[in-house]
Amino acid sequence: QEIVIADDATEIDAYEFYGNETHGAIVIPASVKNIGRWALAACKGISEVEIPASVTNIGAYAFSNNRALTNIVMHTGLSTIQSAAFLNTGLHDAVIPDSVVSVGNCVFEYCYSLTNAVVGESVSEMGQWVFDRCTNLASVVFRGDAPALEPDSDIYRFTKASLVTYVPRGSTGWDVPIPGVWQGRRIAYDGEAPLPLWIVVLDTQGGDADETTLHAVDGMAVGTLPTPTRTGYTFAGWYTAATGGSKVTASTK
Secondary structure, X not given: OOOOOOOOOOEEOOOOOOXXXXXXXXXXXXXXXXXXXXXXXXXXXXXXXXXXXXXXXXXXXXXOOOOOOOEEEEOEOEOEEOOOOOOOOOOOEEEOOOOOXXXXXXXXXXXXXXXXXXXXXXXXXXXXXXOOOOOOOOEEEEOOOOOEEOOOOOOOOOOOOOOEEEEOOOOOOOOOOOOXXXXXXXXXXXXXXXXXXXXXXXXXXXXXXOOOEEEEEOOOOXXXXXXXXOOOOOOOOEEOOOOOOOEEOOOOO
């Protein structure tokens, strides 16, 4: 069944087109104000969507699990993007317009093809795991101040260590030195270079460890180090050389 939205529709109801097999771009009329939860989810063939300026809310999971969806344009007028709205889609880039105030949990989770994102200047609150498992994400540009985050938030969970957050000079609320580290990834002012990133190789000398490479930011503490095991041996710590080196701990810079 083809996706047809009436020209005078003000809402796309929850689950209205869930699982539809229409292919290509879809047109959302300028009369629509709300896109309900799961409204256009799991539509295997949707490749492109344009959200008109009339839409103020995108519901939870509204476009989720559309792997063919590679391009979405959101116009100024949108205010809220609910949790997991674009989870597991094929988006390459994402631009959240300046009118958006709230971004929910997991909005771009599992968007493996996402490489760059822009967060509009009015976003004042952001949920957990917004970019979780966006494994090709290279940069996120914030156009305004730091959003309010939940306690112990991790918006970049399971993204690559080389990801960089860029923010405008004069913006506030980041609560870290810039350049430095924010949300476990490097942060820099827009147009300026982030701190260098180093790959640290751990030689276990025949032992077993959960990980043998770490990423360290120049001038920042290396962080938690694994504890290797080897039958018949007691681990005495990490050192810069097999003999005579300096001891390395989580606070080593």
